[in-house]
Amino acid sequence: MKQLYLSLVLLVVTSCIPLRIAPTIKEDKVMVARKFKKSLPNTNAFIFEDPKDADEFYNYINTKYELGHQNVEGNVPVIIDNKEFFLSFYETEIPTKTLNLVPILVDASLDSKGNDPMFEDAHVSRIGNWYLALTVSDTAMNDCLSPSYKDRDSIVKYLRDLRKEYLNTQNYLEALFKK
Numbered sequence: 001m002k003q004l005y006l007s008l009v010l011l012v013v014t015s016c017i018p019l020r021i022a023p024t025i026k027e028d029k030v031m032v033a034r035k036f037k038k039s040l041p042n043t044n045a046f047i048f049e050d051p052k053d054a055d056e057f058y059n060y061i062n063t064k065y066e067l068g069h070q071n072v073e074g075n076v077p078v079i080i081d082n083k084e085f086f087l088s089f090y091e092t093e094i095p096t097k098t099l100n101l102v103p104i105l106v107d108a109s110l111d112s113k114g115n116d117p118m119f120e121d122a123h124v125s126r127i128g129n130w131y132l133a134l135t136v137s138d139t140a141m142n143d144c145l146s147p148s149y150k151d152r153d154s155i156v157k158y159l160r161d162l163r164k165e166y167l168n169t170q171n172y173l174e175a176l177f178k179k
Contacts, residue, residue: 023094025049025131028163030145030156033133037092044145045133046159050091051167057089057132060166075137080158081151085144090133134159 023036028048033040036047050057062072075086110117136144136155144155 023129028160033090033135036131036133037094040090040092040133041135043135043137043143044147045090045135046145046156046163047131047133048163050130050132054091054130057091057166060169061087061089078136078158081154083151084139085155086137086139088135088137090135091130092133093128093130095128134162 025048028046030044030046032042033045033047034042036045058072061067061076062069065076065078067076073090074088076088078085078087136159138144142149145152149155
């Protein structure tokens with residue numbers, strides 16, 4: 001019985017408690033962006049994890065559509081099935097947060113002896129996961145990723161191809177040549 005209590009105490013002391021876990025998206029997901037993260041707009045979005053560095057997607061879109069750093073993040077005109085649509089994107093982070101019990105216990109022990117805490121910065125750890133949320137609207141500013149939109153399937157296919165091209169392209173001038 002003592003061994004069971006000792007092992008439970010050891011398990012609790014050496015563990016970390018997850019406070020928030022970032023979602024895992026295998027490839028992509030179409031959903032209301034605000035449900036994914038509150039700071040995003042209340043429209044449907046094509047969401048996927050971005051393993052690349054910050055501003056890589058910005059550079060990719062800027063190069064692919066030859067925008068000259070003008071209106072790159074919002075209302076980029078794209079042609080899908082000979083119709084004009086407007087692409088906007090949002091780069092967002094959702095961190096995974098964990099509460100680390102060992103540093104808290106060590107600092108509490110040091111504090112009770114009158115010493116300053118040593119591991120104050122290690123009480124909570126954060127690992128950031130970055131995501132891209134792409135929204136598409138038509139000339140009437142309708143949500144083109146809405147389940148009721150008639151061309152939704154072709155738009156989602158276009159966005160999947162765009163995601164694959166972005167993730168597989170190292171030199172964004174290659175995307176320009178693929179036009």
